[in-house]
Amino acid sequence: MTVTVIADAVIAGLLLLGGGFALIGSWGLAKLPSLMSRLHGPTKATTLGVGSCLVASVVYFPVHGGVWTAHELLITLFLFITAPISANLIAKAYLHGCHTAPGEQSMMAEGMPDAAENGADWATFGYDDAEEDPLSVPTGAGGKDPSA
Amino acid sequence: MKRLLPHPGLTAMLLLIWMLMLNSFSMGGLLLGAFFAVLIPVYTAAFWPDRPAMRWELPLLRFVLLVIRDIIVANFHVARLILFRRNRDLRPGWLAIPLELHSAEAITLLAGTISLTPGTVSVDISTDGRHLLVHALDVADVNAEIAHIKARYERRLLEIFR
Numbered sequence A: 001m002t003v004t005v006i007a008d009a010v011i012a013g014l015l016l017l018g019g020g021f022a023l024i025g026s027w028g029l030a031k032l033p034s035l036m037s038r039l040h041g042p043t044k045a046t047t048l049g050v051g052s053c054l055v056a057s058v059v060y061f062p063v064h065g066g067v068w069t070a071h072e073l074l075i076t077l078f079l080f081i082t083a084p085i086s087a088n089l090i091a092k093a094y095l096h097g098c099h100t101a102p103g104e105q106s107m108m109a110e111g112m113p114d115a116a117e118n119g120a121d122w123a124t125f126g127y128d129d130a131e132e133d134p135l136s137v138p139t140g141a142g143g144k145d146p147s148a
Numbered sequence B: 001m002k003r004l005l006p007h008p009g010l011t012a013m014l015l016l017i018w019m020l021m022l023n024s025f026s027m028g029g030l031l032l033g034a035f036f037a038v039l040i041p042v043y044t045a046a047f048w049p050d051r052p053a054m055r056w057e058l059p060l061l062r063f064v065l066l067v068i069r070d071i072i073v074a075n076f077h078v079a080r081l082i083l084f085r086r087n088r089d090l091r092p093g094w095l096a097i098p099l100e101l102h103s104a105e106a107i108t109l110l111a112g113t114i115s116l117t118p119g120t121v122s123v124d125i126s127t128d129g130r131h132l133l134v135h136a137l138d139v140a141d142v143n144a145e146i147a148h149i150k151a152r153y154e155r156r157l158l159e160i161f162r
Helices: A002-031 A040-063 A071-099 B008-022 B027-047 B058-084 B104-116 B142-160
Strands: B093-098 B120-125 B131-136
Touching (some): A002 A040, A040 B104, A071 B120, B008 B027, B058 B104, B104 B142
Antiparallel strands (some): B093 B131, B120 B131
16 A cells, blocks of 8 residues: 555656646746847656656556556666657757858857868758759768869 | 678668668568668768777676666656746756767767757757857856766767777
8 A cells, every 4th residue: 555655746746847848938928139049948847747647657557556657667678769850850950940041240140150160061051052962971071062 | 801891880780770660580581681681881881981989798788787877867857847936046058068079970960969868958950060069958166067068978979989
């Protein structure tokens, strides 16, 4: 009996924690000033917010007579693989937005560092002029194809 | 042996995920899973020619545990920033991290780690693969933050991929 009570307390705590972090993440999404800052809100909601809800689910089912399932672990794994990719794609779309209007002053790319001293550009911008094979990228010399 | 198991780590991982998906142990399930876990790496090996050598044991496990710990700590830190810091007091900044890692797999793992820890999102890589562009929500000293990321994650990844 006491085991169930303790487990319930743990589950409730984890759910509160997860819900709290999801809430703070959403609040950050609404409150933070710029797109790049806002991107930091959702990464929090997916990692600890969803993570502790899933751990709560792992604890809940065996305690309350269900079967132990491993699916939550897989959900966590797949989330951890996919979350950085969506964040990265949004950030890359943002970088493209910085680059579209060559004439006017870009207010978005404020304070962004140059890629390097050796003339290499960031990969988002490095290939817009040529139809070269993007798969041969990382070893190439700065992405500037001399034949293009 | 090399031809039958071109990528033992991938085989082990496929079998593990298969068994977790099944969610109950049965001999038939194990055999079918082992069948696919052996066949899939054999048939996909040709698509992945320059696999980096990787140490699957202790360093990788320690790295995963460290990242999970950092995710939890950073979550509380960023939550405090969102709740109690006024927008104009935040110091968002871009970091250009010089990379010592070379293989695409290692850089992907580093970028994913940086994105998963709240407060930093990896954005882009330079065309020569030597710098990683990262955006940080609140950074006091850009160079110190770069040194911190390099010492904490990249050094450990260099131990794993060698």
